[in-house]
Amino acid sequence: MTSRACVLHGVRDLRLETQPEQPTGPGDVKIAILAGGICGSDLHYFDHGGFGPVRVREPIAMGHEAAGRVVETGNDVETVQTGDLVAINPSQPCGHCLYCKAGQEMHCLEMRFMGSAYRLPHEQGLFRERVVVPARQVHRFNRTVPVRAAACAEPLAVCLHARAQASDLKGKRVLVTGAGPIGALCVAVARDAGAGEIVATDLQAVPLSIARQMGADKTVNLAEEQDGLDAYKADKGQFDVVFECSAAASAIRDALTCLRPRGTLVAVGVAGDTPMPLNLIVSKEIAFRGTHRFHAEFADAVEAINSGSIDVTPIISPSFPIEMARDAFEQAGDRAHTMKVHILFNGFSGP
Structure with missing residues:
Protein backbone atom coordinates (compact mmCIF):
# COMPACT_ATOMS: atom_id res chain seq x y z
CA MET A 1 0.00 0.00 0.00
CA ALA A 153 0.61 18.50 22.16
CA GLU A 154 4.16 18.95 20.84
CA PRO A 155 4.35 22.77 21.04
CA LEU A 156 2.62 22.66 24.43
CA ALA A 157 5.30 20.21 25.61
CA VAL A 158 7.95 22.73 24.51
CA CYS A 159 6.32 25.37 26.71
CA LEU A 160 5.90 23.06 29.69
CA HIS A 161 9.62 22.30 29.52
CA ALA A 162 10.30 26.05 29.31
CA ARG A 163 8.15 26.57 32.40
CA ALA A 164 10.24 23.98 34.24
CA GLN A 165 13.31 26.19 33.73
CA ALA A 166 11.70 29.01 35.72
CA SER A 167 11.09 29.28 39.42
CA ASP A 168 7.68 28.64 40.97
CA LEU A 169 5.32 30.98 39.13
CA LYS A 170 2.55 31.11 41.71
CA GLY A 171 1.71 34.74 42.36
CA LYS A 172 4.65 35.94 40.24
CA ARG A 173 4.67 38.71 37.64
CA VAL A 174 5.46 37.21 34.23
CA LEU A 175 6.38 38.83 30.92
CA VAL A 176 6.11 36.94 27.62
CA THR A 177 7.93 38.63 24.73
CA GLY A 178 6.75 37.43 21.32
CA ALA A 179 3.15 36.19 21.22
CA GLY A 180 3.29 33.69 18.36
CA PRO A 181 2.08 30.13 18.97
CA ILE A 182 4.87 29.34 21.45
CA GLY A 183 4.49 32.68 23.21
CA ALA A 184 0.72 32.23 23.50
CA LEU A 185 1.22 28.74 24.93
CA CYS A 186 3.79 30.15 27.39
CA VAL A 187 1.07 32.53 28.54
CA ALA A 188 -1.23 29.53 29.01
CA VAL A 189 1.27 27.46 31.00
CA ALA A 190 2.11 30.47 33.20
CA ARG A 191 -1.59 31.01 33.90
CA ASP A 192 -1.96 27.29 34.65
CA ALA A 193 0.91 27.59 37.16
CA GLY A 194 -0.86 30.38 39.04
CA ALA A 195 1.06 33.43 37.85
CA GLY A 196 -0.21 36.59 39.49
CA GLU A 197 0.07 38.89 36.48
CA ILE A 198 0.96 38.08 32.86
CA VAL A 199 1.91 40.67 30.26
CA ALA A 200 2.54 39.72 26.62
CA THR A 201 4.23 41.79 23.91
CA ASP A 202 4.32 41.55 20.13
CA LEU A 203 4.37 43.70 17.02
CA GLN A 204 1.08 42.37 15.64
CA ALA A 205 -2.51 42.70 16.85
CA VAL A 206 -3.72 39.17 16.08
CA PRO A 207 -1.16 37.32 18.20
CA LEU A 208 -1.85 39.70 21.07
CA SER A 209 -5.59 39.06 20.87
CA ILE A 210 -4.87 35.32 21.08
CA ALA A 211 -2.54 35.89 24.04
CA ARG A 212 -5.42 37.54 25.90
CA GLN A 213 -7.60 34.51 25.20
CA MET A 214 -4.82 32.30 26.54
CA GLY A 215 -4.71 34.17 29.84
CA ALA A 216 -2.66 37.37 29.48
CA ASP A 217 -3.84 40.14 31.80
CA LYS A 218 -2.37 42.82 29.57
CA THR A 219 -0.88 42.99 26.09
CA VAL A 220 1.42 45.59 24.58
CA ASN A 221 1.74 46.19 20.84
CA LEU A 222 5.27 47.59 20.69
CA ALA A 223 4.80 48.63 17.06
CA GLU A 224 2.16 51.10 18.26
CA GLU A 225 3.32 51.73 21.84
CA GLN A 226 7.09 51.96 21.80
CA ASP A 227 7.03 53.10 25.43
CA GLY A 228 4.47 50.47 26.43
CA LEU A 229 6.87 48.72 28.81
CA ASP A 230 8.35 51.83 30.42
CA ALA A 231 6.29 51.50 33.60
CA TYR A 232 7.75 48.02 34.15
CA LYS A 233 11.32 49.31 34.03
CA ALA A 234 10.93 51.36 37.20
CA ASP A 235 12.99 50.50 40.29
CA LYS A 236 15.31 48.19 38.34
CA GLY A 237 12.43 46.14 36.93
CA GLN A 238 9.04 44.73 37.89
CA PHE A 239 8.84 41.19 36.52
CA ASP A 240 9.96 38.06 38.30
CA VAL A 241 10.16 35.86 35.18
CA VAL A 242 10.35 36.48 31.43
CA PHE A 243 9.67 33.91 28.72
CA GLU A 244 11.53 35.38 25.73
CA CYS A 245 9.93 33.83 22.65
CA SER A 246 11.05 36.15 19.84
CA ALA A 247 14.87 35.83 19.83
CA ALA A 248 14.96 39.51 18.77
CA ALA A 249 17.77 41.59 20.26
CA SER A 250 15.39 44.45 21.07
CA ALA A 251 13.01 42.12 22.90
CA ILE A 252 15.85 40.59 24.91
CA ARG A 253 16.98 44.07 25.95
CA ASP A 254 13.43 44.99 26.98
CA ALA A 255 13.13 41.74 28.91
CA LEU A 256 16.34 42.30 30.84
CA THR A 257 15.43 45.90 31.57
CA CYS A 258 11.99 44.90 32.88
CA LEU A 259 13.27 42.02 35.04
CA ARG A 260 13.82 42.72 38.70
CA PRO A 261 17.25 41.94 40.17
CA ARG A 262 17.72 38.18 40.52
CA GLY A 263 14.80 37.55 38.20
CA THR A 264 14.83 34.74 35.63
CA LEU A 265 14.84 35.00 31.85
CA VAL A 266 13.94 31.79 30.03
CA ALA A 267 15.17 32.02 26.42
CA VAL A 268 12.62 30.08 24.35
CA GLY A 269 13.07 31.70 20.92
CA VAL A 270 15.94 30.52 18.72
CA ALA A 271 18.17 32.58 16.42
CA GLY A 272 21.80 32.83 15.42
CA ASP A 273 24.37 35.02 17.17
CA THR A 274 22.37 37.75 18.92
CA PRO A 275 23.76 40.80 20.75
CA MET A 276 22.53 41.33 24.29
CA PRO A 277 23.38 43.69 27.15
CA LEU A 278 25.65 41.55 29.27
CA ASN A 279 25.99 44.42 31.73
CA LEU A 280 22.32 44.03 32.73
CA ILE A 281 22.64 40.28 33.22
CA VAL A 282 25.68 40.78 35.45
CA SER A 283 24.66 43.89 37.39
CA LYS A 284 21.13 42.63 38.12
CA GLU A 285 22.28 39.06 38.80
CA ILE A 286 19.81 37.73 36.25
CA ALA A 287 19.40 33.96 35.89
CA PHE A 288 19.54 33.45 32.11
CA ARG A 289 18.17 29.98 31.28
CA GLY A 290 17.96 28.23 27.95
CA THR A 291 15.29 25.66 27.20
CA HIS A 292 15.48 22.90 24.59
CA ARG A 293 12.59 20.72 23.42
CA PHE A 294 11.12 18.36 26.06
CA HIS A 295 11.00 14.78 27.25
CA ALA A 296 8.56 13.79 30.01
CA GLU A 297 6.62 16.97 29.29
CA PHE A 298 5.07 15.43 26.15
CA ALA A 299 2.96 13.13 28.31
CA ASP A 300 2.21 16.09 30.58
CA ALA A 301 1.00 18.09 27.58
CA VAL A 302 -1.33 15.30 26.52
CA GLU A 303 -2.71 15.09 30.05
CA ALA A 304 -3.24 18.87 30.18
CA ILE A 305 -5.20 18.78 26.92
CA ASN A 306 -7.13 15.69 28.01
CA SER A 307 -8.13 17.23 31.34
CA GLY A 308 -8.88 20.65 29.88
CA SER A 309 -6.52 22.34 32.34
CA ILE A 310 -4.92 24.08 29.36
CA ASP A 311 -7.06 25.08 26.38
Missing part, protein backbone atom coordinates in the same frame (compact mmCIF):
# COMPACT_ATOMS: atom_id res chain seq x y z
CA THR A 2 1.01 3.62 -0.50
CA SER A 3 0.32 6.95 1.17
CA ARG A 4 0.94 10.57 0.28
CA ALA A 5 3.49 12.82 1.94
CA CYS A 6 4.52 16.49 1.90
CA VAL A 7 8.17 16.29 0.85
CA LEU A 8 10.58 19.23 0.71
CA HIS A 9 13.33 19.02 -1.92
CA GLY A 10 14.82 22.49 -1.46
CA VAL A 11 13.92 26.12 -0.85
CA ARG A 12 10.14 26.44 -1.44
CA ASP A 13 10.23 23.19 -3.43
CA LEU A 14 7.44 21.34 -1.62
CA ARG A 15 5.98 18.34 -3.42
CA LEU A 16 3.09 15.98 -2.76
CA GLU A 17 4.53 12.51 -3.31
CA THR A 18 3.30 8.94 -3.04
CA GLN A 19 5.41 6.65 -0.88
CA PRO A 20 5.15 2.98 0.13
CA GLU A 21 3.68 2.40 3.58
CA GLN A 22 5.95 0.98 6.24
CA PRO A 23 5.07 -2.43 7.67
CA THR A 24 3.89 -2.62 11.29
CA GLY A 25 6.29 -4.71 13.35
CA PRO A 26 6.28 -5.92 16.97
CA GLY A 27 5.95 -2.97 19.33
CA ASP A 28 4.85 -0.65 16.51
CA VAL A 29 1.71 1.36 15.86
CA LYS A 30 0.45 2.46 12.44
CA ILE A 31 -1.37 5.79 12.47
CA ALA A 32 -3.52 7.53 9.90
CA ILE A 33 -2.48 11.14 10.34
CA LEU A 34 -5.42 13.57 10.45
CA ALA A 35 -3.82 16.92 11.30
CA GLY A 36 -0.26 18.25 11.35
CA GLY A 37 0.73 21.69 12.65
CA ILE A 38 3.28 23.85 10.84
CA CYS A 39 6.06 24.97 13.18
CA GLY A 40 8.57 27.81 12.89
CA SER A 41 11.33 25.34 12.05
CA ASP A 42 9.17 23.93 9.23
CA LEU A 43 8.87 27.46 7.86
CA HIS A 44 12.64 27.93 8.04
CA TYR A 45 13.13 24.74 6.03
CA PHE A 46 10.49 25.83 3.49
CA ASP A 47 11.59 29.45 3.08
CA HIS A 48 15.35 29.17 3.56
CA GLY A 49 16.28 25.49 3.21
CA GLY A 50 17.16 25.28 6.90
CA PHE A 51 18.45 27.38 9.76
CA GLY A 52 22.01 27.94 10.94
CA PRO A 53 24.15 24.91 10.03
CA VAL A 54 21.08 22.65 9.64
CA ARG A 55 20.33 22.41 5.92
CA VAL A 56 18.06 20.25 3.77
CA ARG A 57 20.46 18.03 1.81
CA GLU A 58 18.02 15.41 0.55
CA PRO A 59 14.21 15.13 0.21
CA ILE A 60 12.52 15.16 3.61
CA ALA A 61 8.91 14.61 4.66
CA MET A 62 8.10 17.66 6.77
CA GLY A 63 6.44 18.02 10.15
CA HIS A 64 6.78 17.02 13.79
CA GLU A 65 3.44 18.13 15.28
CA ALA A 66 0.70 15.65 14.42
CA ALA A 67 -2.29 13.66 15.61
CA GLY A 68 -4.23 10.83 14.03
CA ARG A 69 -6.05 7.56 14.60
CA VAL A 70 -4.52 4.17 15.19
CA VAL A 71 -5.24 1.85 12.27
CA GLU A 72 -3.00 -1.09 13.18
CA THR A 73 -0.92 -2.28 16.12
CA GLY A 74 1.81 -4.82 16.61
CA ASN A 75 0.65 -8.01 18.30
CA ASP A 76 2.34 -7.07 21.59
CA VAL A 77 1.01 -3.49 21.87
CA GLU A 78 -1.41 -2.95 24.78
CA THR A 79 -1.24 0.80 25.41
CA VAL A 80 -3.46 1.82 22.47
CA GLN A 81 -5.96 0.13 20.20
CA THR A 82 -7.41 0.61 16.74
CA GLY A 83 -9.52 3.76 16.51
CA ASP A 84 -7.78 5.68 19.31
CA LEU A 85 -6.96 9.34 18.70
CA VAL A 86 -3.28 9.80 19.46
CA ALA A 87 -0.45 12.31 19.22
CA ILE A 88 3.04 11.23 18.25
CA ASN A 89 6.08 12.29 20.24
CA PRO A 90 8.66 13.08 17.51
CA SER A 91 11.58 12.87 19.94
CA GLN A 92 13.55 9.61 19.84
CA PRO A 93 16.47 9.69 22.29
CA CYS A 94 18.81 6.71 22.29
CA GLY A 95 18.38 5.91 25.99
CA HIS A 96 22.01 4.88 26.58
CA CYS A 97 24.29 7.91 26.03
CA LEU A 98 25.66 9.88 28.99
CA TYR A 99 22.87 12.49 28.80
CA CYS A 100 20.07 9.94 28.55
CA LYS A 101 21.50 8.12 31.56
CA ALA A 102 21.56 11.44 33.42
CA GLY A 103 17.86 12.03 32.73
CA GLN A 104 18.59 14.74 30.16
CA GLU A 105 17.13 12.98 27.14
CA MET A 106 16.51 16.21 25.23
CA HIS A 107 20.31 16.51 24.94
CA CYS A 108 20.80 12.95 23.65
CA LEU A 109 23.99 12.57 21.61
CA GLU A 110 22.20 10.25 19.16
CA MET A 111 18.83 12.04 19.09
CA ARG A 112 16.52 11.19 16.20
CA PHE A 113 13.87 13.89 15.92
CA MET A 114 11.20 13.31 13.30
CA GLY A 115 11.11 15.94 10.55
CA SER A 116 14.67 17.11 11.27
CA ALA A 117 17.42 17.64 8.70
CA TYR A 118 20.13 17.70 11.38
CA ARG A 119 21.35 14.20 10.53
CA LEU A 120 21.99 12.50 7.21
CA PRO A 121 19.99 10.62 6.20
CA HIS A 122 17.32 13.02 7.42
CA GLU A 123 14.69 11.91 9.91
CA GLN A 124 11.44 11.77 7.96
CA GLY A 125 8.58 13.75 9.47
CA LEU A 126 4.89 13.32 10.17
CA PHE A 127 3.25 15.11 7.23
CA ARG A 128 2.36 11.71 5.76
CA GLU A 129 -0.99 9.97 5.45
CA ARG A 130 0.33 6.85 7.24
CA VAL A 131 3.22 6.56 9.67
CA VAL A 132 4.57 3.67 11.73
CA VAL A 133 6.23 4.49 15.04
CA PRO A 134 7.14 2.60 18.23
CA ALA A 135 4.19 2.41 20.64
CA ARG A 136 6.22 4.26 23.31
CA GLN A 137 5.98 7.41 21.15
CA VAL A 138 2.19 7.33 20.99
CA HIS A 139 -0.08 9.04 23.53
CA ARG A 140 -3.84 8.56 23.63
CA PHE A 141 -6.52 11.24 23.94
CA ASN A 142 -10.04 11.23 25.29
CA ARG A 143 -12.84 10.88 22.76
CA THR A 144 -13.93 14.49 23.36
CA VAL A 145 -10.60 16.09 22.38
CA PRO A 146 -10.65 17.79 18.95
CA VAL A 147 -8.08 16.42 16.50
CA ARG A 148 -6.35 19.74 15.91
CA ALA A 149 -6.08 20.33 19.65
CA ALA A 150 -4.43 16.92 19.98
CA ALA A 151 -1.94 17.96 17.29
CA CYS A 152 -0.87 20.85 19.56
CA VAL A 312 -4.94 25.19 23.22
CA THR A 313 -7.79 25.86 20.80
CA PRO A 314 -7.42 29.68 20.64
CA ILE A 315 -4.11 29.34 18.75
CA ILE A 316 -5.64 27.16 16.00
CA SER A 317 -5.96 28.96 12.65
CA PRO A 318 -7.71 27.87 9.43
CA SER A 319 -6.49 24.52 8.09
CA PHE A 320 -5.77 23.20 4.60
CA PRO A 321 -6.11 19.76 3.00
CA ILE A 322 -2.93 17.99 1.99
CA GLU A 323 -3.56 18.93 -1.65
CA MET A 324 -3.14 22.59 -0.58
CA ALA A 325 0.00 22.08 1.53
CA ARG A 326 1.86 24.89 -0.21
CA ASP A 327 -1.00 27.30 0.56
CA ALA A 328 -0.85 26.14 4.18
CA PHE A 329 2.84 27.05 4.37
CA GLU A 330 2.22 30.43 2.74
CA GLN A 331 -0.54 31.17 5.24
CA ALA A 332 1.51 29.96 8.21
CA GLY A 333 4.20 32.48 7.31
CA ASP A 334 1.74 35.38 7.63
CA ARG A 335 2.16 36.26 11.29
CA ALA A 336 -0.12 39.25 10.98
CA HIS A 337 -3.15 37.03 10.45
CA THR A 338 -2.50 33.44 11.55
CA MET A 339 -1.14 31.44 14.46
CA LYS A 340 -1.13 27.64 14.21
CA VAL A 341 -1.98 26.43 10.70
CA HIS A 342 -2.65 22.72 10.20
CA ILE A 343 -2.45 20.48 7.16
CA LEU A 344 -5.28 17.92 7.08
CA PHE A 345 -4.78 14.35 5.87
CA ASN A 346 -6.90 11.37 4.83
CA GLY A 347 -9.91 13.53 3.99
CA PHE A 348 -10.28 14.83 7.55
CA SER A 349 -12.22 18.08 7.81
CA GLY A 350 -13.60 18.04 11.35
CA PRO A 351 -12.60 20.02 14.46
